[in-house]
Structures are given as C-alpha cells and as structure tokens.
Amino acid sequence: xxxxxxxxxxxxxxxxxxxxxxxxxxxxxxxxxxxxxxxxxxxxxxxxxxxxxxxxxxxxxxxxxxxxxxxxxxxxxxxxxxxxxxxxxxxxxxxxxxxxxxxxxxxxxxxxxxxxxxxxxxxxxxxxxxxxxxxxxxxxxxxxxxxxxxxxxxxxxxxxxxxxxxxxxxxxxxxxxxxxxxxxxxxxxxxxxxxxxxxxxxxxxxxxxxxxxxxxxxxxxxxxxxxxxxxxxxxxxxxxxxxxxxxxxxxxxxxxxxxxxxxxxxxxxxxxxxxxxxxxxxxxxxxxxxxxxxxxxxxxxx
Amino acid sequence: xxxxxxxxxxxxxxxxxxxxxxxxxxxxxxxxxxxxxxxxxxxxxxxxxxxxxxxxxxxxxxxxxxxxxxxxxxxxxxxxxxxxxxxxxxxxxxxxxxxxxxxxxxxxxxxxxxxxxxxxxxxxxxxxxxxxxxxxxxxxxxxxxxxxxxxxxxxxxxxxxxxxxxxxxxxxxxxxxxxxxxxxxxxxxxxxxxxxxxxxxxxxxxxxxxxxxxxxx
Numbered sequence: 001x002x003x004x005x006x007x008x009x010x011x012x013x014x015x016x017x018x019x020x021x022x023x024x025x026x027x028x029x030x031x032x033x034x035x036x037x038x039x040x041x042x043x044x045x046x047x048x049x050x051x052x053x054x055x056x057x058x059x060x061x062x063x064x065x066x067x068x069x070x071x072x073x074x075x076x077x078x079x080x081x082x083x084x085x086x087x088x089x090x091x092x093x094x095x096x097x098x099x100x101x102x103x104x105x106x107x108x109x110x111x112x113x114x115x116x117x118x119x120x121x122x123x124x125x126x127x128x129x130x131x132x133x134x135x136x137x138x139x140x141x142x143x144x145x146x147x148x149x150x151x152x153x154x155x156x157x158x159x160x161x162x163x164x165x166x167x168x169x170x171x172x173x174x175x176x177x178x179x180x181x182x183x184x185x186x187x188x189x190x191x192x193x194x195x196x197x198x199x200x201x202x203x204x205x206x207x208x209x210x211x212x213x214x215x216x217x218x219x220x221x222x223x224x225x226x227x228x229x230x231x232x233x234x235x236x237x238x239x240x241x242x243x244x245x246x247x248x249x250x251x252x253x254x255x256x257x258x259x260x261x262x263x264x265x266x267x268x269x270x271x272x273x274x275x276x277x278x279x280x281x282x283x284x285x286x287x288x289x290x291x292x293x294x295x296x297x298x299x300x301x302x
Numbered sequence: 303x304x305x306x307x308x309x310x311x312x313x314x315x316x317x318x319x320x321x322x323x324x325x326x327x328x329x330x331x332x333x334x335x336x337x338x339x340x341x342x343x344x345x346x347x348x349x350x351x352x353x354x355x356x357x358x359x360x361x362x363x364x365x366x367x368x369x370x371x372x373x374x375x376x377x378x379x380x381x382x383x384x385x386x387x388x389x390x391x392x393x394x395x396x397x398x399x400x401x402x403x404x405x406x407x408x409x410x411x412x413x414x415x416x417x418x419x420x421x422x423x424x425x426x427x428x429x430x431x432x433x434x435x436x437x438x439x440x441x442x443x444x445x446x447x448x449x450x451x452x453x454x455x456x457x458x459x460x461x462x463x464x465x466x467x468x469x470x471x472x473x474x475x476x477x478x479x480x481x482x483x484x485x486x487x488x489x490x491x492x493x494x495x496x497x498x499x500x501x502x503x504x505x506x507x508x509x510x511x512x513x514x515x516x517x518x519x
Binding site for chain 1: 399400401405420422423424425493494495496497500501504507508511512515516517
C-alpha cells in the first residue's frame with residue numbers, strides 16, 4: 001500500500017530496518033536486482049533459522065556488502081580513504097555507545113548499529129579515555145586508601161599511564177586481529193553465513209570497552225566486594241555484546257570449536273578487567289588489622 | 303551574463319587603450335628590504351606576532367589572527383616552560399614519579415597532532431598547522447596555573463594549598479578548553495562538533511591532571 005510515507009525519500013537505514021523486520025515485503029531498489037527470489041528462499045529455510053534474520057539481517061546483507069564496496073573506493077594512500085572510517089555523526093556514536101551498554105538480547109551489535117559503516121573514532125577515543133580513566137582512578141584510589149598513614153607520600157605514578165596505554169591498545173587491536181584471522185581461517189573450511197570485516201570486529205571490541213570507563217571511576221570506592229560486583233556486572237554487559245556478536249559467526253562450525261572460541265573471547269575480556277583491577281588499584285586494607293605476632297623474635301632471644 | 307548577450311562591437315570603433323595590471327607592493331626593492339633590515343626588527347616583528355596571539359588567547363574572541371598567521375614559537379615556549387616546571391617532582395623510585403620532561407613534551411605534541419588529525423578526518427576545514435597553533439597557544443592558561451601552583455606549594459603543601467590549586471587548575475582548564483573550542487569549533491561540520499570537542503577536553507584534562515598532581519620532593 002503506497003502511503004504518503006512510503007513515497008517520501010527514506011534513509012537507507014530505515015529501509016533496511018523495515019526489511020529486516022518484514023522479510024516477506026516486496027522491495028524494489030535501483031541498484032540491485034529485485035529481492036523477491038531471495039525472500040522466497042528465506043521462506044524455504046527451516047523455522048529455526050528465522051532467528052538468524054532477526055539476528056543478522058541477512059536480507060540486507062547484499063545491500064550492506066554493496067554499500068561496503070561502494071564506500072572504500074579511494075586508494076589507501078590518500079587522505080580520503082581514511083576519512084571514510086570517520087564518517088559518523090555525533091548521534092551515531094552516541095547510539096553505538098548506548099547499544100554497547102544496554103545490549104538487547106537477540107540483537108547483533110554489528111548488524112544493528114554498525115551496518116557496514118564501521119568507524120575508528122569510537123574505538124580509538126574510547127580506548128584513550130579508558131587508559132586515562134584507569135590511570136587517574138587508580139592513582140586516586142591509592143591516594144584515598146593510604147591517606148591517613150603517616151609514612152605515605154603521594155606519588156603521581158605517571159609510569160602507569162604508558163603501561164595502561166600499551167595494554168589497552170594492544171588488547172583492542174591485536175585481539176580483533178587474531179580473531180579476524182581465526183574466523184577467516186574457519187570460513188575457508190566451513191561455510192559460515194556471517195562473516196565480519198576486520199574493522200567491524202575492531203569496532204565491536206572498541207565500543208564494548210566503553211562500560212569499563214564508569215566502572216573504573218567507581219572502582220575508586222575502596223571496598224573489595226563493591227569492586228568485584230562492579231567487575232562482574234560490567235563483564236556481563238560487555239561480554240554479552242561480544243557473545244551475541246560472535247556466536248552467529250561460529251555457530252555453524254564444529255560445536256567444540258565454536259564454544260572454545262566464544263569462551264576464549266570471554267576469558268581474554270575477563271583477564272583484561274581483572275588485570276587492570278589488580279595492577280592499577282591497590283587492595284583496600286582491612287579495617288581491623290590483627291597485630292602481627294613476632295613469633296620469630298622469641299626464638300632468637302635464646 | 304544575460305545583459306551582455308546582445309552586445310556587439312562594431313568594426314569602426316577602435317578598441318584601444320592600456321591594459322595594465324596594478325602591481326602590488328611587490329617591487330624588487332621591497333624584497334630586499336626584509337633581508338636588509340636589522341635583525342632586531344625581524345625578531346621584534348615575530349615577538350610582536352607571538353605576543354598578539356597570547357593576548358588573543360587571554361581574551362578569546364572570534365578573531366582570525368590566531369588562525370591566519372599561525373606560528374609554533376608560542377606553543378614551543380609554553381611546552382618547554384611547562385615541562386621544565388613539572389620537573390623536580392617527587393620520585394622515590396623512578397617508576398612512580400611525575401612525568402619526565404620527554405613525556406610532557408610527547409604528550410603535548412603528540413596529543414595535539416592526534417587531535418588535529420581527528421578533526422581533519424571528521425571533515426574539518428582547518429589546516430594542520432593552524433590547528434596545532436591554536437591547541438598549543440591555548441596551553442597558556444595551564445602554564446599560568448602551573449606557575450601559580452608552584453608558588454602556592456612554596457608556601458606549604460597542606461589541604462588549603464591543595465584546595466587553592468584545585469580551584470586554580472580547574473578554572474584554567476575550563477578557560478583553555480573554552481578558548482580552543484571557540485577557535486576550532488567553527489571549522490567543523492555542525493553535526494560533529496561534539497566529536498571534535500571531546501578529544502580537546504580530554505587533552506587539557508590530562509595536562510591539568512599532571513599539573514594538579516605535581517608534588518615537590
């Protein structure tokens with residue numbers, strides 16, 4: 001039914017959304033063949049696969065691939081090539097951050113938010129913010145923990161900034177590289193429906209680290225229980241974003257490999273969080289510290 | 303030009319005259335004059351330009367002088383003086399002290415370059431060195447804050463001095479960020495302004511943190 005709204009020019013995102021929501025709709029687009037045959041094919045699939053359409057938006061995978069091919073047409077030695085990675089507006093970045101903090105069960109972060117427009121702005125600046133947040137919060141928390149002691153002299157601990165920077169940037173770039181290589185290798189052996197480009201994986205990892213920024217700020221609170229609760233909470237949120245992104249990509253593979261991959265992703269993520277907490281934040285000391293009994297002194301008196 | 307469509311020049315009207323392009327003040331004598339002038343004049347001219355830019359940062363108005371005639375002398379002087387003033391901090395072990403001279407230098411210059419690249423990649427129309435110039439000159443309020451902090455720390459290092467330092471550094475941080483945003487924000491596409499302003503905020507926050515946590519031995 002061609003209502004007035006249908007005749008108006010609509011953003012491509014809306015059209016893809018409508019298509020993902022209603023796979024049986026007839027669509028005609030100028031730059032690719034009519035999609036009716038594809039929709040018929042999707043109807044012939046098993047009912048269990050329908051969740052894939054929701055999760056993956058496979059109906060618009062053609063469009064997204066075409067769009068991806070059209071975007072990066074500048075040669076890689078020109079400045080315009082790198083500008084295509086920063087083609088995001090403020091509201092898009094905020095939406096992606098929101099999507100990483102409030103993961104909707106069943107929705108794939110890449111398909112829903114990135115939509116073949118991966119950006120490098122988010123990963124780079126979220127990592128930079130995280131580096132400085134962890135360094136500053138760690139320094140503050142150490143200051144408050146040791147505040148009352150007479151022998152304590154405050155130090156800015158600036159060396160830890162470079163350590164934090166190395167760790168977080170290595171995690172945010174090398175782990176996606178390894179994961180991308182692994183997925184490419186498995187793709188050559190098993191035909192997967194879903195495959196992600198390297199930049200999309202970097203994007204997911206970068207935005208999934210955002211939840212650690214407020215967590216690091218709250219880690220200033222010198223209570224062990226509070227810190228561990230916060231860690232588990234943020235780990236669940238960002239881990240679920242990663243799992244929901246990568247599970248469809250490995251699901252078709254050998255069951256053991258799929259589970260091992262997802263487990264490794266979660267393990268590395270947890271390792272990063274635990275490592276940061278352990279290294280940058282001193283352990284809050286107990287309120288009641290039992291006096292150390294100098295047992296060995298009695299023996300030396302003899 | 304629709305009005306000229308029906309203009310035709312008849313054959314019997316002589317078209318003659320002189321076509322002279324007015325030559326700008328670019329006679330050969332002028333070229334030699336800046337080479338022949340005393341060195342004092344050259345240096346004073348550059349110093350005046352630098353000083354004018356400092357005044358522009360102190361009272362940020364929308365003027366294009368800072369952008370048009372960029373120079374990096376001011377940022378260099380500010381960076382070196384800030385790095386020097388941050389020396390002499392507490393360093394029980396080498397690992398826990400404040401930033402070294404090289405670290406301050408690298409943070410300021412590398413940070414400014416990254417922010418400039420970021421704003422250009424997001425579609426900004428400002429040139430590379432103009433942006434470096436603005437970011438460098440807007441470090442000046444923070445250098446003033448560092449000077450004030452060192453003076454306050456000479457008097458004592460208690461809670462009162464910390465509160466004074468906190469207020470001063472906070473005010474200068476806000477001043478720096480607002481000044482550089484006033485100069486740089488216009489050159490950005492309107493729907494990406496926040497994306498460009500946030501890294502500037504982070505940059506000056508890190509410098510302010512280094513200044514605030516400076517503790518003398």
